[in-house]
Amino acid sequence: MSELIEHSRTPLLLTERKRVSVANNAAREILGEHMLGQDVRVAFRHPDAVALLDQSSSGTATVRGLVRRLDIWQINYKRLDANLGVIELVNQTAEADISRAHTDFVANASHELRTPLASVIGYIETLSDEDADYTPETRGRFFATVLSEARRLQSLISDLMSLSQVEAEKHDRPTGVIRLKELVEGASIDAAGPDRQHRLLIECHEDSTIVGEARQIEQVIRNLVDNALKYSGINETVVVSLDRAPSGDARLRVTDYGEGIAPEHIPHLTRRFYRTDPGRSRASGGTGLGLAIVKHIVERHKGRLDIDSEVGKGTVFTVRFPASEKAVDDVS
Amino acid sequence: MPEHTVKAFDEDITHLRGLIAEMGGLSELAIQESLDAMVRGDETLAAEVVKRDRKIDELHTEVDKLAVRVIALRAPMADDLREVVAALKIAGVVERIGDYSKNIAKRVGKIEGRDRFEPLTLLPAMGDLAAEMVHDVLSAYAARDPLLAKEVIAADDKVDAFYNSIFRNVVSYMVENPATISSAAQLLFVARNLERIGDHATNVAEMVHFAATGTYPPDEDD
Numbered sequence: 001m002s003e004l005i006e007h008s009r010t011p012l013l014l015t016e017r018k019r020v021s022v023a024n025n026a027a028r029e030i031l032g033e034h035m036l037g038q039d040v041r042v043a044f045r046h047p048d049a050v051a052l053l054d055q056s057s058s059g060t061a062t063v064r065g066l067v068r069r070l071d072i073w074q075i076n077y078k079r080l081d082a083n084l085g086v087i088e089l090v091n092q093t094a095e096a097d098i099s100r101a102h103t104d105f106v107a108n109a110s111h112e113l114r115t116p117l118a119s120v121i122g123y124i125e126t127l128s129d130e131d132a133d134y135t136p137e138t139r140g141r142f143f144a145t146v147l148s149e150a151r152r153l154q155s156l157i158s159d160l161m162s163l164s165q166v167e168a169e170k171h172d173r174p175t176g177v178i179r180l181k182e183l184v185e186g187a188s189i190d191a192a193g194p195d196r197q198h199r200l201l202i203e204c205h206e207d208s209t210i211v212g213e214a215r216q217i218e219q220v221i222r223n224l225v226d227n228a229l230k231y232s233g234i235n236e237t238v239v240v241s242l243d244r245a246p247s248g249d250a251r252l253r254v255t256d257y258g259e260g261i262a263p264e265h266i267p268h269l270t271r272r273f274y275r276t277d278p279g280r281s282r283a284s285g286g287t288g289l290g291l292a293i294v295k296h297i298v299e300r301h302k303g304r305l306d307i308d309s310e311v312g313k314g315t316v317f318t319v320r321f322p323a324s325e326k327a328v329d330d331v332s
Numbered sequence: 333m334p335e336h337t338v339k340a341f342d343e344d345i346t347h348l349r350g351l352i353a354e355m356g357g358l359s360e361l362a363i364q365e366s367l368d369a370m371v372r373g374d375e376t377l378a379a380e381v382v383k384r385d386r387k388i389d390e391l392h393t394e395v396d397k398l399a400v401r402v403i404a405l406r407a408p409m410a411d412d413l414r415e416v417v418a419a420l421k422i423a424g425v426v427e428r429i430g431d432y433s434k435n436i437a438k439r440v441g442k443i444e445g446r447d448r449f450e451p452l453t454l455l456p457a458m459g460d461l462a463a464e465m466v467h468d469v470l471s472a473y474a475a476r477d478p479l480l481a482k483e484v485i486a487a488d489d490k491v492d493a494f495y496n497s498i499f500r501n502v503v504s505y506m507v508e509n510p511a512t513i514s515s516a517a518q519l520l521f522v523a524r525n526l527e528r529i530g531d532h533a534t535n536v537a538e539m540v541h542f543a544a545t546g547t548y549p550p551d552e553d554d
Contacts (some may be wrong), residue, residue: 019346032476039350042474045357049383065360069460069467173402264497267490 208250232258418543491530
C-alpha cells in the first residue's frame with residue numbers, strides 16, 4: 001500500500017486513529033522522519049490544521065508556517081472511514097510570495113527613485129531657464145550634479161533588478177557546484193578595481209566546494225568587499241578570508257577597520273533602503289540595497305550571514321555556506 | 333523511540349506530544365496575529381487573539397493532568413521520565429508565550445495616531461525573529477532535535493540586540509515627540525514582550541535538548 005504513494009512528488013500521508021501511519025518520500029522530506037507514528041498534531045500544529053483533522057468529514061485548509069515559518073500550504077484531508085484518513089499537501093508559498101514581493105517593491109522603490117529624479121528635474125529646469133545668466137563654473141557644477149544623480153538612478157535600477165531577480169529565484173535551489181577559492185579571489189579584486197586593490201588582503205587558507213550559483217555568490221562577495229572598502233578610511237586595509245567553520249561549513253569573512261556600526265543599527269542592516277547615515281551613504285553612491293541582496297542570496301543558498309561590529313574598531317561580515325557533501329545530501 | 337511493553341504508555345506519550353504541538357501551534361499563531369493586529373491597528377483580530385488564548389490555557393491544564401497521571405500510574409524511568417517532565421515544563425512555558433502575545437494584542441487599541449507613528453515600523457522585524465525562534469523550537473521539540481534547539485538558543489542574542497535597538501529608538505522618539513509618549517510607552521512594552529518570548533523560546537530549547545540528550549546545552553561561543 002505505502003509503495004503506491006512512495007514516489008509521488010506530492011507529499012501524501014495516511015493517518016490511522018489520528019496518528020501518522022504512512023508518509024511518502026515527499027512528505028518525509030518536508031516534515032521529517034520523526035512524525036511517523038506520532039500524533040498528527042506533531043506534524044500539523046497550526047490551529048486551522050488541527051481543527052481540520054479533528055473534524056468528522058473531509059475538507060481543506062490553507063495554513064501558514066507548516067515547514068518553515070511563513071510558507072503557505074494547502075492541506076487536503078480526505079476521511080476514508082472512522083479511523084483512516086488521507087492528507088495531501090500543496091505548496092502555495094511561491095504564488096503568495098510573488099504578489100507580496102511585488103507590492104513591497106513598488107512601495108519602496110517609488111520613493112527611492114523619486115528623490116534623485118526630483119533633483120535631476122530641478123537642476124535641468126534651472127539650467128534651461130533662458131533669463132538666468134550662470135557662469136560656466138556654476139553650469140558645470142549643475143551638470144555634474146545631474147550626472148551623478150542620473151548615475152545613482154542607474155545603479156539603483158540595476159540593484160533593484162538584481163534584487164527582484166534574486167527574490168524570484170528564492171524558491172529554486174541552486175544546482176551548480178562551485179569552488180570558492182578562485183571565486184573569492186577573483187570577485188574581491190574585481191570589486192576593488194585598480195584604484196583600491198592595494199588595500200585588499202586576501203587570505204584563502206582552505207578551499208571549499210559548495211552547491212550554489214557562481215554569479216550570485218560572486219555578487220555577495222562583490223557587495224561585501226565594496227561596502228568594506230567604501231565605509232572604511234581611504235588607506236585602511238580590508239581583509240577577505242576563506243576558511244572552514246568548526247561545523248565544516250565554508251566560512252567567508254570580510255573584515256574592515258573602519259569606524260564600525262552602532263549596535264542599534266545592526267539588526268536592521270539587511271532591510272531594503274535602511275541606512276545608518278543617509279547623507280554619507282548617498283554621497284558614496286550607495287543604493288541601500290547591497291546587503292538586502294546579500295541576505296537573499298545567502299538565504300537561497302541555505303547559508304547564514306552574521307554581522308559583528310565594534311564602534312571605532314571595525315566590522316566583520318561572516319557568511320557561512322553548507323559545505324557541499326552536506327548540501328548535495330540535502331538536494332537528493 | 334522504541335516501543336514500550338505497556339502499550340498504553342506509548343499512547344499516553346503520543347497524546348502528550350500531540351497536545352503540546354497543538355498548544356505550540358496556537359501560540360505561534362497568536363504571536364503572528366497579535367503583531368499583525370498591532371501594525372495594522374486591527375482591533376477585531378486583536379480581540380480574537382485574546383479570546384483564543386483561553387484554548388491554550390485549557391490545553392495547558394490537560395497536559396498537566398495527563399503528565400501527572402502518567403507519572404503516578406506508570407512511574408516512568410530514565411528517558412521516559414525526562415520526556416514527561418520536559419513536557420510538563422514546556423507546556424508551562426508555551427502557555428506563557430501565549431500570554432505575552434495576548435498582552436501585545438491587548439495594547440493594539442492603545443496606540444494613537446498610528447499613521448504618523450514611525451516606531452511602529454521597527455516592530456515587525458523583531459517580531460519575525462521571535463516568532464521564528466518559537467517556530468524552530470517547536471519543530472525541534474517535534475523532531476527531538478538537539479542541534480536545532482541549540483540554534484534557537486544562539487538566535488536569542490539577535491532578539492536581545494533588537495530589543496536594545498528598539499528601546500533606544502523609541503526613547504529618542506519620545507524625547508523628540510512628547511505628545512506620543514503614551515503610545516510609545518505601549519510599544520516599549522510590546523518590544524519587551526517580544527524579548528520575553530525570545531527568552532521563553534530559549535528555555536524551551538534547553539528543555540528539548542535535555543529531553544533528547546539528558547544534559548542541558550553548554551554555554552558556548554562559536
